[in-house]
Amino acid sequence: MKKTMKVSIRELVEFVYKEGSIDLRFQSRSSMLIGTRLHQKWQKQYKEGDEKEVFLKGEKEAGGLVYHLEGRCDGIHYDDGEVTVEEIKSTAKSLDLIEGGSRVHWAQGECYAYLLAKEKELSHVSVQLTYIEVETERTKSFMHTYSIEELERIVKETLIAYTPFATVILTNEESKLKSVPGLTFPYPSYRKGQKKLAGAVYKTVTESKSLYANAPTGTGKTISTLFPAIKAMAEGNSKWYYVTAKTITRTVAEEALLLLENKGLAHRTVTITAKDKICFKEETICQKEYCEFANGYYDRINGALIDILTQETIITRPIIESYASKHRVCPFEYSIDLSYLVDGVICDYNYIFDPRVSLKRMSDESKKKTNLLIDEAHNLVGRGREMYSAALTKSAFLQIKKRHPDHEGLKQAITAVNKQFLRLKKEEDADTRVELDGSFVETIAGFIEIAEKCLGEMGREWSEEFMQLYFDSISFVRISNLYSEEHRFVIGRSSQDVEVKLYCIDPSKLIKQVTRPYQSSVFFSATLLPFSYYFQQLGGSEEDYRFLIPSPFQxxxxxxxxxxxxxxxxxxxxxxxxxxxxxxxxxxxxxxxxxxxxxxxxxxxxxxxxxxxxxxxxxxxxxxxxxxxxxxxxxxxxxxxxxxxxxxxxxxxxxxxxxxxxxxxxxxxxxxxxxxxxxxxxxxxxxxxxxxxxxxxxxxxxxxxxxxxxxxxxxxxxxxxxxxxxxxxxxxxxxxxxxxxxxxxxxxxxxxxxxx
CATH class of the missing domain: 3.40.50.300 (P-loop containing nucleotide triphosphate hydrolases)
Incomplete structure (x- = not known):
């Protein structure tokens, strides 16, 4: 029987056709929201009978494998018996610079057209590629008609190009599933309380629940949570994240995995290290002109992924650095790309809980099959307050106005922000308010829009301070969207400056909101004490499991x-x-x-x-x-x-x-x-x-x-x-x-x- 592989159209075409460099000189942080809005605006013009956001799926054999393909196409038009699949892309680029459309975008449309042709038994289908310029909302479309034979050939060639990668993924998955059922606890016996903790974690994972565990020092928390989470993979749970606040606890998790590997476990994990720590360059500037590891990253990354996934199992920081150096790819982006392909990820709280840096490509579908193991969970309360708070100062805006005096639009936007700061400074209301000040947030959003236009201008070097203020403003608006009765709008006044802060008092609801889509969450610490305090602050509720054991020591x-x-x-x-x-x-x-x-x-x-x-x-x-x-x-x-x-x-x-x-x-x-x-x-x-x-x-x-x-x-x-x-x-x-x-x-x- 031939092996089967489920793959999304987007994942497939990006792997095969994406090329070029990482360039983080500027990427609009609000572009996803703007993109969605522009998509919807364009789709509203569809005539009666046309369809939008259509889910398509089908099977195709290639390279000795059977592929289950699926994806959601933006639109389908029906005109006098002619059928056109539309792929819509919003872009910050000027439309004048787009000629003919990107190969990766065409491939996406072609794959959808193939699935539609097979489903509706069509002899030919057209693909329309529509680009919408973000700033002006102008559009530019390209169109091509394909016979079913042409589509068949394109999809087959794409799948054959993808097969070496698919083979590695399937082989690794097979060896993991073979190794898990026979896996035994890596020590001759359990410590006091350890077996109970492991049992509680296994029950939590297999029942898709949440667990709050106080397990004192000496219980062996790391192995007692990782071992049952991995054993549960035999039940079809496909992935885990071990999240923690400290480098040292990441190392302990890696050592626990080595013990399990010596017991016969065959599965892949990666440790994510912060970008500024793992960057090969003196300064973290992700531009092809400055960094040879960013330049041409997408041309080399496929080979780097296949190589490391074939050779390595526990992918630690030194291993990432070694392969990144060998393939000349950015070590940080490499570890992020790997995190979507491995069985387990060891990382900081940020990658799951922080709205600024969380792993954006993780779909709700994959979260449903992912278990969170949250180590040293007592730290998450303070970190949660930080992650869900944001602050801006008047002086930071005035400094940028001085640095870039010749940009009229920017000057006007900062003047408007400054007026808002002065208004708040003069107001005699309390410094701490329950209500969010909507007009202040709106003015900051206006500044972001102008800042994005400035940053999008090619050939202009913007100061680091300006970039920082832009990101701080984005963060402020993002937190304003999460603002609730657990927040306060705080004004800090001094003779020199004014600070406005959105302060998160109680992070429990937001932490719960983040963990809810996941299969299960295990919050554990040697000092989740006083227990009632941490249970409440970490979002614990009636239906969640609680686990407290005494110290194993005398x-x-x-x-x-x-x-x-x-x-x-x-x-x-x-x-x-x-x-x-x-x-x-x-x-x-x-x-x-x-x-x-x-x-x-x-x-x-x-x-x-x-x-x-x-x-x-x-x-x-x-x-x-x-x-x-x-x-x-x-x-x-x-x-x-x-x-x-x-x-x-x-x-x-x-x-x-x-x-x-x-x-x-x-x-x-x-x-x-x-x-x-x-x-x-x-x-x-x-x-x-x-x-x-x-x-x-x-x-x-x-x-x-x-x-x-x-x-x-x-x-x-x-x-x-x-x-x-x-x-x-x-x-x-x-x-x-x-x-x-x-x-x-x-x-x-x-x-x-x-x-x-």
Whole structure:
């Protein structure tokens, strides 16, 4: 029996006929919406009996395979027995530069014409290619009539050109499906709680549900979520995304896949690395004149895809770089193209949740067969607020007006925006408003339209600041379309500037909106605590599954002490000497490597300056702001178990060293947390507090206590990483002994002694 392959017409023709370079000098971000509007406007002129948005499908044998072809053609015209398939394309290009139409567009029309001819038994069909110029809405059409024999030949040639790629995809799919049923857990036995977590994930995936799981350190969360998600592929679930906020957790996921591969798994995965990190050039300028990897990208990408998918399984960053270099293609775009072709993708939250950068080519159909595994899910609340907020400043617009004074249209658009800023500055209404200011958003949309015309002008170099303002404005309008009662319209006034912010207070509905089309979503973390807070903030609802298991470690692995000293801002100067003495006593009483966490850089710096390093006989390191990956690695490398002189690392709560790092055994003997991690008071935190108070909840807890404690749990979680680990945990703050904080402490920390 011949192998079959389902393929969409667009996917087929783009693979075979797309050519040329990546050129991101300018691509209209609103072009998709404009394109849809222009399509609809053109289709409204169709006469009675004509059809629009027609779904076509059919079968065709070629290259030893049977192809199931399908797609939606823009229109079909019927004139006195003559039938014409129309393909409509909107373009930012001037129509004068379009001669004859693009081969990839003709091929799309020809494939639709073939499917229609077969369905209606027609001897010939015409194809009309219509281009609509975005700026002027002028149109230009090209037409050609084909016999059924011609269409048959074109489609067959196209499929034969596609067959080497189809063969690789089918072979990989076959080997995956053979390997999954016999796949076993990669360790001799399950850790405490691990089997239950894996079972809960499998049930969630196979029942197309959502799961919120708090699985403490030591449960082995990564393998306990990946293994069941992959096992469920035997049930026909075709894909998974492992999304996380940290590079280190991506590496852990890659290591888990290697274990499964050693157990016989045959499936392909890719890790997506941010464009600015993986770019081969000094500057990330995606233009063919500047970058040889962007120049001619589409002429070489097919060979690069077939090569890597034939040779590699776990496609990590170094592998992407190696093949991208070999085939001279952009490594970032290469990884994005691969993400649509592999079985699993490891990536940052952005690629799923951020409306600015999410993977746009993923159809609702493919989402239905895709499972989301969301690691360190407690981070998604803060990141969600950022992703669904946007801000603009008056000064940014005035700066562009000064930089480009000779462009009349741009000058007028910025003057209009400036008037809106001045109006808001003068208004005596509250700085924080529930209603969206529609006229402000409209004026920004007007600026975007003019900016797109400017950016579309060829041969003109626009400043980086202008590009940034354009993207910020696009983001602002995009968020205004998501604006709801969970947002606030915030005006920040100062003598120098005015800032307007669309601030997302509660991201839960938007997170739920994103995950809803997917087959299933698993939100998991070692500290999804307090659970009710994160369950609500991540969009949990009645029908979703909840899973909480105790720590797999014994209580006696921790020596927990609470030293009730005030770390409140007003008391810091007075209590800092006592805190330093407390740190020294703990270190001298239980020697080894320590991490000490503070609530801010300035507090940490003051403690560092006053510490008597000699009396402790230790190497004292301090976390610097904006450390590079190399600097972070060097910091962590100092935590060796064989040191003569132990190391004390000072770090910031909620920072890069407070989660996602693994210092097992004697690499870490103690963790001291100074304070309760409360976020700095700010207008945003106060907005959160007021919002949840108005909802009848404890706003102060939502804005300050819960996010603060989560940072404490994460930092303390660095201490015990395996069954063999033993260590000292000291919490310095008198609030830990109040009923509220005592009740919220982790179970494994509740057997503490009070230090006086």
């Amino acid at each position: 209580h006696n692995q921790w020596q927990v002490g609470i030293h009730p000293i005030s770390t409140r801002f007003r008391d810091r100067e007075r209590t800092l000497p006592i805190i330093i003495r407390s740190i020294e006593e703990t270190f001298n009483g239980y020697k080894g490597n320590y991490l000490i966490f503070f609530s801010s850089y300035s507090y940490m710096q003051k403690a560092y300056d006053r510490m008597n390093k000699k009396s402790m006989d230790a190497v004292v390191l301090i976390q610097e702001p904006n450390m590079s990956e190399r600097e972070r690695e060097e910091f962590l490398r100092e935590f060796r178990s064989d040191r003569e002189q132990p190391v004390i690392g000072l770090a910031v709560l909620g920072g890069i060293f407070s989660e996602g790092i693994d210092l097992k055994g004697d690499r870490l003997k103690g963790v001291i947390v100074v304070g309760v991690g409360l976020p700095q008071p700010s207008m945003e935190q106060e907005i959160i507090k007021d919002y949840f108070n108005a909802m009848g909840m404890n706003g102060y807890d939502y804005a300050y206590v819960y996010p603060g404690l989560n940072k404490v749990f994460q930092s303390g979680g660095r201490l015990i990483r395996s069954e063999e680990d033993r260590g000292v945990l000291k919490l310095i703050d008198d609030r830990y002994l109040t009923p509220k904080y005592r009740d919220l402490l982790l179970d494994e920390w509740k057997e503490y002694r009070i230090i006086t």
